[in-house]
Amino acid sequence: MSKLEKTSFLAAAIYIGIMAVGMYTMHSIFGYSYDQPAMTKILLGFEIVMTLVGVYFYRKNLKGTGFGKVRFSFGYLVLAILILVSVWMFFTKGDFTANPKLVVIVAITTLFVGISEELMFRGIVLGSFLKSGHVYQGIFFSALCFALLHAVNVLGGSPYSEVVTQVMMTFINGLAFAGLKIKLNNLTPLMIFHWLYDFLLIAGLVAHVDVSGIMLLVTLTEIIILIPLFITAPKNYAKNKV
Template identity: 30%
Template sequence: MKKIHITLPLALIVLAVWLGLTLGLVRLQAGGIGLSWLLAALFALLVSLAGNERRTSGLHAPSPSRSWWLVSPPLLYSMLMLLVAWAGGWPAPKALLLVAGNAALVALSEELMFRAILLQGLLDRYAIWPAVLLSSALFGVVHTANGLATGDLGGALWQATAAFLQGIVYAAIRLRTRSVWPMMVVHGVWDFALVSSIQGATAGDEASILPYAALLAVLPLCLYGVYLLRGSQRALLRQDAYQLNQ
């Protein structure tokens, strides 16, 4: 099959189709698992595999292999959030399995869409920081749908802001490790912890502060992402991209 070059226009078209699969369709369920997320993940994976630059899109293992350590701060942070979420007691095993399954599908689908396809398309036209900020902004906009679906405009705004900040560190680690796979793990654990927290927040007051707590929680991660993309590292990333395109 002929490989395709993922440009910005193509990436935006793929994003529109991806949104149609995740938001435009009725959320299908199979035992509680969102099949729309599965379809969106498969679509993003097929597009990623069809690209002629799999290494630059992040489908390979982290390179160099020691760059795995870069994911340790957000991963440990996510694990801490998980412990906090379960401080009041463990959820039911069946509920944990459903949350874990959906969190894994969401992480796979969103990382392939935003950090493999969309970020690659933006980098085809823009420098590193504009590409990171634009991909993170779109990541945040998409997350407003969760709040708007329930009519909670304030919650939608807070969730979009938190997703934007998360997008910065996710993109930074994706670029520094040259792989989407490490952040899929962190993304999945984070969503698992967050949904567990929401399910455990039975009291109205406790549930109402979760969006604010989530926003404050991602601020240190965003600062970590900014540090990872400091000037010296951006120069190395640009050099690597130039060598891969030769």
């Protein structure tokens, strides 16, 4: 394992550690739970710090990577259409009169989530392994670190059974997103998708909009595209290097 790959694990550990402190603070000190949108009022500050950590490690070790020319991905196109339909439902059916300020806080917090998580796990962890030519190892370890991040949700009040499910699902999501990153050759589309996905799930609770049906389709799509993305990952990575 290269020094850069080891450094990426250090970066991920620091990132996950900050999230663990954030979850503990949010739940044990302020009394919010992971399933409450108001948690974002506490987590926003932590997400800003985590973003800065990601930017630091990226600029120090991988500056100039991760943001190449965007390549077409049919799988991402399907995901983008589904998420845009969800956005349309949210803004046409949502009730924003009750707590518009919280919707804004959720939007800002999830924006930092989308940027920092993609930068850390698909940019730094996956990027470090790709730089060494270790494509499949990068996909696996970036997904594993992404899953471990969500294990700290137990500190935010989530039941152990739910956390186990979250870890399993985020590992699958991590595999799919790593494959998409290699296919797309750019982190930005994933950052946008990640932001909107998290925003809709959390803000939907505030605006009383149920987007769970479409989100289930998003998850199923990720599972379907996972196998071809995994198989073609080395070929797609080789194209990006040309």
